[in-house]
Amino acid sequence: MWLITRKMMRRDLGMMVPAGIAIVIGTLFIAMTFLFGNTMDVSMRRMVTSDAAQANYAIVPKDDDQTDLKTVKDLRTKELAAVPGVRAIRSNTNFLVDVRAGKTKSEGVVAIPLADPALMPVKLVRGSWPKADDQVVLPEPAAARLKLSPGDKLNLNLSSYMLDQSQGSKTDGGPGADQVPGRLVSKSLTMSGVSSDQGGMYDNWGGAIVLTPKTIDALMGAAGLGDMGNLPADIVYLRLSGQGDDLDGSLASLRKLLPSGYSLEDRHSLEDRLVRNAVGGQQNFMTTFFLTFGILAMFVAATVIANTFQVMVARQRRHLALLRTIGARKGQIRASVLMRSGILGALASLVGVGGAIGIMALLGAAKVHMNSLYFQLRLTPAVFLVPLTFGIIVTVLASLGASRAATGVSPLEALRPADLLENSRAGRARLATSLLLMLTGAAMVAWSLWRVWLDVRGRTGEASAGGSEVVLGLAVMGSGLAFIGILLSANRWIPFLLKTLGSLVSRIGPSSTIAVANISRNRSRVAATGAALLIGVTLISTLATGAASAKQTMDGILDEHYSVDVQISADGLDQKALDAIRRIDGVADAELVPQYAATIRSGGEQGAGMTIFALNGKQIDGVLNTKVGSDLHGQGTVLLPAGLMDSHQDFHNGGSLGLNLLSPTRGDVDDGPASAAQEQTQTRMERSMTGLSAPFRGIEASPFYGLADPSSLEGVHPQTTQIWARTKGSPTVSVLLDEVRNALAGYSAVSVKGGLAEKQQWEQTVDTLLLIMVALLAVAVVIALIGVANTLSLSVMERRRESATLRAIGMTRKQIRRSLAVESGLIALSAALSGMVLGLLFGWIGAYVVFAARGSVAFPIPWSTGGVILLVALLAAVLASVLPARRANRTPPVVVLAEE
Numbered sequence: 043m044w045l046i047t048r049k050m051m052r053r054d055l056g057m058m059v060p061a062g063i064a065i066v067i068g069t070l071f072i073a074m075t076f077l078f079g080n081t082m083d084v085s086m087r088r089m090v091t092s093d094a095a096q097a098n099y100a101i102v103p104k105d106d107d108q109t110d111l112k113t114v115k116d117l118r119t120k121e122l123a124a125v126p127g128v129r130a131i132r133s134n135t136n137f138l139v140d141v142r143a144g145k146t147k148s149e150g151v152v153a154i155p156l157a158d159p160a161l162m163p164v165k166l167v168r169g170s171w172p173k174a175d176d177q178v179v180l181p182e183p184a185a186a187r188l189k190l191s192p193g194d195k196l197n198l199n200l201s202s203y204m205l206d207q208s209q210g211s212k213t214d215g216g217p218g219a220d221q222v223p224g225r226l227v228s229k230s231l232t233m234s235g236v237s238s239d240q241g242g243m244y245d246n247w248g249g250a251i252v253l254t255p256k257t258i259d260a261l262m263g264a265a266g267l268g269d270m271g272n273l274p275a276d277i278v279y280l281r282l283s284g285q286g287d288d289l290d291g292s293l294a295s296l297r298k299l300l301p302s303g304y305s306l307e308d309r310h311s312l313e314d315r316l317v318r319n320a321v322g323g324q325q326n327f328m329t330t331f332f333l334t335f336g337i338l339a340m341f342v343a344a345t346v347i348a349n350t351f352q353v354m355v356a357r358q359r360r361h362l363a364l365l366r367t368i369g370a371r372k373g374q375i376r377a378s379v380l381m382r383s384g385i386l387g388a389l390a391s392l393v394g395v396g397g398a399i400g401i402m403a404l405l406g407a408a409k410v411h412m413n414s415l416y417f418q419l420r421l422t423p424a425v426f427l428v429p430l431t432f433g434i435i436v437t438v439l440a441s442l443g444a445s446r447a448a449t450g451v452s453p454l455e456a457l458r459p460a461d462l463l464e465n466s467r468a469g470r471a472r473l474a475t476s477l478l479l480m481l482t483g484a485a486m487v488a489w490s491l492w493r494v495w496l497d498v499r500g501r502t503g504e505a506s507a508g509g510s511e512v513v514l515g516l517a518v519m520g521s522g523l524a525f526i527g528i529l530l531s532a533n534r535w536i537p538f539l540l541k542t543l544g545s546l547v548s549r550i551g552p553s554s555t556i557a558v559a560n561i562s563r564n565r566s567r568v569a570a571t572g573a574a575l576l577i578g579v580t581l582i583s584t585l586a587t588g589a590a591s592a593k594q595t596m597d598g599i600l601d602e603h604y605s606v607d608v609q610i611s612a613d614g615l616d617q618k619a620l621d622a623i624r625r626i627d628g629v630a631d632a633e634l635v636p637q638y639a640a641t642i643r644s645g646g647e648q649g650a651g652m653t654i655f656a657l658n659g660k661q662i663d664g665v666l667n668t669k670v671g672s673d674l675h676g677q678g679t680v681l682l683p684a685g686l687m688d689s690h691q692d693f694h695n696g697g698s699l700g701l702n703l704l705s706p707t708r709g710d711v712d713d714g715p716a717s718a719a720q721e722q723t724q725t726r727m728e729r730s731m732t733g734l735s736a737p738f739r740g741i742e743a744s745p746f747y748g749l750a751d752p753s754s755l756e757g758v759h760p761q762t763t764q765i766w767a768r769t770k771g772s773p774t775v776s777v778l779l780d781e782v783r784n785a786l787a788g789y790s791a792v793s794v795k796g797g798l799a800e801k802q803q804w805e806q807t808v809d810t811l812l813l814i815m816v817a818l819l820a821v822a823v824v825i826a827l828i829g830v831a832n833t834l835s836l837s838v839m840e841r842r843r844e845s846a847t848l849r850a851i852g853m854t855r856k857q858i859r860r861s862l863a864v865e866s867g868l869i870a871l872s873a874a875l876s877g878m879v880l881g882l883l884f885g886w887i888g889a890y891v892v893f894a895a896r897g898s899v900a901f902p903i904p905w906s907t908g909g910v911i912l913l914v915a916l917l918a919a920v921l922a923s924v925l926p927a928r929r930a931n932r933t934p935p936v937v938v939l940a941e942e
Contacts, residue, residue: 062386069391069433072394072429077420077425082810084418097132102315114270132158133279134278135154137258138200139153140198142188142196156253165238168192170192176230177234178233182236182237183776192234195230196233199227384437388430392430395429399425402418405417479527480527483522517891533569540572544557552853558865579874586904586911590900592892598897602739603739605667606741607667610786622786628769628771632765635655635765636656637743639704640701643701645733646733647693653747657750674751680732681748700729703727704727729754729755846935849935870918871916889901
């Protein structure tokens with residue numbers, strides 16, 4: 043049989059090429075999905091752990107929401123550094139400083155201590171790290187603003203925010219010649235280098251200044267703040283050496299020195315936790331995202347390959363029957379077909395995997411990147427095993443089904459035209475299987491949606507228990523089963539749909555009449571052709587709908603996660619300051635926000651501190667990215683972040699919240715704003731409010747905070763007043779911060795925070811995801827076109843005898859081509875419309891399952907994409923049928939009829 047198999051492969055090489063192309067594209071799609079997922083995973087890990095630099099271990103709080111902030115001294119960094127095997131150590135601490143060069147100054151810039159270069163969260167781009175205590179490294183934005191280069195002199199001092207932490211600190215006399223105005227102590231330093239932020243962590247402060255620990259000690263001591271050991275710190279990054287017993291010994295020694303509530307994590311565990319926490323969920327939605335596309339890719343490619351191979355083997359029915367008439371057994375015929383399909387599947391799969399690896403390697407070598415995503419070749423077993431296994435198995439299964447259909451009848455019947463065989467086979471088993479698959483798939487999808495619905499409402503712990511992947515898998519599997527059922531019944535509903543459409547064009551001319559008659563006469567052929575296009579259009583429509591839904595949903599999630607873009611604190615902020623902020627280019631709206639302090643008396647975590655911000659509903663909608671102003675029901679209500687209520691059982695949506703509001707009574711009768719140095723007492727005032735859950739978070743405040751209408755706080759003096767601003771467009775964070783500081787140059791203790799930098803970083807990640815989705819969509823288009831072209835081309839080739847007969851009775855070549863074009867156009871129209879509807883439903887289902895637990899899911903209808911899909915499908919179908927028909931028409935009818 044090997045000899046026969048080899049000869050048939052040579053003879054049918056032209057027919058095997060289309061099937062091989064479908065396998066190559068399908069396996070390439072799957073391999074690229076895994077490679078894209080690996081690249082995204084590496085980029086995500088690099089982004090969320092940029093502060094860790096090259097650390098391989100970290101000492102971190104056990105509870106991510108831990109509010110008991112430690113200091114550098116509490117974390118025992120000196121003792122940790124003395125442990126054998128510790129090559130480098132850095133505590134994650136920072137403080138704010140002001141810098142002046144000549145008449146230009148930059149206030150509120152974050153500074154970090156110098157450590158081993160391998161652990162520095164910023165990258166040195168010019169010059170050198172500080173080698174002496176009178177040297178400093180400036181971030182690029184600050185160096186550009188101050189017009190400084192390595193070797194230039196500058197003055198630096200602690201910012202007022204830091205000085206105000208010093209008990210009893212007073213400003214005696216005016217500033218000296220070497221001091222920034224209004225500051226207590228200034229130090230003259232030499233700029234040794236320029237740094238850049240590696241992961242956007244310090245964008246809110248315009249980068250990070252690097253100082254030696256001794257310089258920090260001097261600044262802290264002069265301000266009465268002790269030394270660097272008193273700075274707050276939350277994480278200690280370590281770089282350990284050694285292996286085996288040496289490494290285990292170092293880890294055991296480090297664990298003995300851990301402060302209460304802290305644990306020692308390796309780099310991989312740290313990355314896993316930070317990636318998980320970064321998206322605010324219990325699972326890595328990036329993995330889920332690409333897992334969904336991996337499953338979808340395998341399913342779609344499987345259906346395209348199966349459909350193409352079935353048409354190819356059906357075309358060989360007569361040759362297989364002839365082999366049986368000369369003595370070949372059914373088993374031998376099947377073995378020959380399986381051997382051919384196995385060889386074809388293996389070779390084509392290797393080409394597809396090799397092509398995917400080559401593409402990713404070229405992208406990595408060219409250092410191509412999109413925002414924070416840097417393409418790089420990261421090989422895992424799944425990149426090789428999954429596409430290869432899939433390609434071989436699917437090809438063999440597809441050929442097995444087709445060969446069974448071809449050898450299931452006697453050789454004499456197989457030699458008869460396929461049209462005559464069609465009506466002799468009852469399709470009841472196929473219809474029953476189709477209905478069973480559709481009902482089973484629909485039930486699986488319905489169950490998955492129901493579980494997600496319950497999880498969103500907090501009635502089940504399925505997602506938190508790791509079952510969300512199971513729910514997603516069942517939803518995808520159910521959609522796949524339902525779609526297979528729809529494909530199996532295509533020989534019933536596609537001809538019916540085409541008959542309806544055909545009645546509109548059947549009377550236009552003889553070509554249209556023949557086209558409609560062909561559709562009605564050969565339902566199996568029409569169904570196979572329509573199914574090929576249905577597969578492609580459904581895939582494209584699903585991806586397009588998923589992309590649109592993902593974009594709108596993720597935008598909403600980011601708006602909720604980072605509700606306030608810019609949060610400004612300073613002494614004595616007033617209407618003049620607000621007007622200055624509103625005039626800044628890139629600011630869409632801004633408001634003065636009084637800040638109140640309170641303790642929880644009842645209805646929450648009793649005795650805990652709470653911050654209340656006073657805004658009415660209109661102001662909330664103006665300065666917050668998420669529109670929750672309508673949730674504030676006037677006086678007596680306070681909006682609480684939904685995440686706060688979810689994580690603390692003491693809070694109840696709609697429940698009564700008893701507060702003890704602290705109203706400062708100034709000892710100084712001056713009407714102006716009080717500084718931190720002014721003596722003041724706190725008067726306690728009891729209020730009861732209704733706590734309402736609302737989708738917002740990310741506000742810089744105490745662990746518990748809320749938004750209340752100013753009328754609910756009448757008679758209570760605010761602790762301070764902030765300015766909140768919402769931006770428009772995508773302003774450069776460092777430029778915006780400098781403009782804010784310039785606008786508030788007359789105010790002291792200016793501090794600018796907010797979620798703008800993090801939000802922009804995540805928006806770039808989402809945009810990158812969508813670009814990857816567009817790339818996958820482009821591959822999906824190729825898969826669809828290959829499937830359509832293969833099936834239509836083989837269908838036209840199968841009808842060479844039919845076309846020759848029509849030409850023999852008087853039809854011209856032009857009429858035959860027109861007839862095939864009309865037939866293909868009708869098939870394309872019906873399949874495209876059906877695929878667009880199915881893709882819309884599948885895309886909505888996938889978006890809901892993936893994103894429902896994270897926020898409000900958008901269900902868009904991509905009309906423009908649908909129009910493009912319809913146009914491309916029609917053009918592809920017509921071209922795929924007309925071009926083979928031209929080749930077939932070149933052969934004289936007598937020759938074709940003699941061959942057949």
